[in-house]
Amino acid sequence: xxxxxxxxxxxxxxxxxxxxxxxxxxxxxxxxxxxxxxxxxxxxxxxxxxxxxxxxxxxxxxxxxxxxxxxxxxxxxxxxxxxxxxxxxxxxxxxxxxxxxxxxxxxxxxxxxxxxxxxxxxxxxxxxxxxxxxxxxxxxxxxxxxxxxxxxxxxxxxxxx
Amino acid sequence: xxxxxxxxxxxxxxxxxxxxxxxxxxxxxxxxxxxxxxxxxxxxxxxxxxxxxxxxxxxxxxxxxxxxxxxxxxxxxxxxxxxxxxxxxxxxxxxxxxxxxxxxxxxxxxxxxxxxxxxxxxxxxxxxxxxxxxxxxxxxxxxxxxxxxxxxxxxxxxxxx
Numbered sequence: 001x002x003x004x005x006x007x008x009x010x011x012x013x014x015x016x017x018x019x020x021x022x023x024x025x026x027x028x029x030x031x032x033x034x035x036x037x038x039x040x041x042x043x044x045x046x047x048x049x050x051x052x053x054x055x056x057x058x059x060x061x062x063x064x065x066x067x068x069x070x071x072x073x074x075x076x077x078x079x080x081x082x083x084x085x086x087x088x089x090x091x092x093x094x095x096x097x098x099x100x101x102x103x104x105x106x107x108x109x110x111x112x113x114x115x116x117x118x119x120x121x122x123x124x125x126x127x128x129x130x131x132x133x134x135x136x137x138x139x140x141x142x143x144x145x146x147x148x149x150x151x152x153x154x155x156x157x158x159x160x161x
Numbered sequence: 162x163x164x165x166x167x168x169x170x171x172x173x174x175x176x177x178x179x180x181x182x183x184x185x186x187x188x189x190x191x192x193x194x195x196x197x198x199x200x201x202x203x204x205x206x207x208x209x210x211x212x213x214x215x216x217x218x219x220x221x222x223x224x225x226x227x228x229x230x231x232x233x234x235x236x237x238x239x240x241x242x243x244x245x246x247x248x249x250x251x252x253x254x255x256x257x258x259x260x261x262x263x264x265x266x267x268x269x270x271x272x273x274x275x276x277x278x279x280x281x282x283x284x285x286x287x288x289x290x291x292x293x294x295x296x297x298x299x300x301x302x303x304x305x306x307x308x309x310x311x312x313x314x315x316x317x318x319x320x321x322x
Binding site: 018019020023028029031032033034035036037038039040042044050051052053054055056057058059061079081083113115124125133135136137140 | 189192203294296301
């Protein structure tokens with residue numbers, strides 16, 4: 001399968017893009033700061049749930065990418081915002097009776113982060129080219145918040161020209 | 162007053178530093194990602210409170226910096242993580258009977274973000290040198306979440322050599 005550009009419209013069934021482009025914004029601090037406001041829907045379910053801020057430091061993956069497994073978090077959303085201008089790959093899939101259906105693979109452009117909605121199938125963090133840091137906002141609390149699906153075969157994801 | 166380096170110890174009375182340095186971390190995703198875990202205490206008070214992710218785009222300030230006003234958010238914490246390696250200034254103050262006492266002014270180094278605790282007096286977002294973007298995690302919901310104090314005089318904040 002081929003990478004496609006990451007757009008708000010294409011990603012809408014799976015969560016939200018976190019980006020200034022197209023966002024509601026307004027000036028604060030006597031006009032010295034522009035606030036691009038409320039860019040993601042943070043979802044927190046289960047016992048004693050709370051939002052958490054973490055940093056993920058990801059090793060780069062090579063293309064073509066082999067996708068053998070997807071995961072989802074039944075108790076919360078998970079937001080990723082890159083701390084560099086390096087692109088990363090976002091893989092998501094609709095659910096089909098508790099298993100991921102055919103995945104979609106997106107390539108980000110600089111300034112794009114994502115918030116993966118609660119219980120949406122997705123691939124692991126997949127930076128390219130170099131070690132890349134991300135700010136992550138996800139859910140802490142009790143209960144099992146991880147569901148993994150191993151396909152038993154490999155999707156090969158290639159760059160388009 | 163002079164800028165001082167931003168350290169976790171000096172900032173502890175006012176919130177948390179968000180940084181990999183010194184943080185609890187562990188590998189995930191078959192060792193391909195290192196998770197620097199749960200770096201901030203997100204506080205959410207009041208009616209219908211919820212966490213929000215926004216992007217703040219800040220105009221740069223000139224040194225010496227004139228500080229005439231501080232603010233605090235009585236219903237929630239506010240986290241800022243820079244999307245560049247540019248330094249910014251963090252100004253906080255202890256409370257003294259509902260007003261800010263003498264402020265402290267810190268200068269960040271690359272990779273340092275902050276989470277300002279609920280109801281802690283602080284200055285506005287103060288990048289230096291160039292327009293700078295920040296990921297912000299703060300509180301949405303009902304009620305008045307802004308308290309401003311105008312000193313009626315000016316603190317002049319200077320760089321040390």
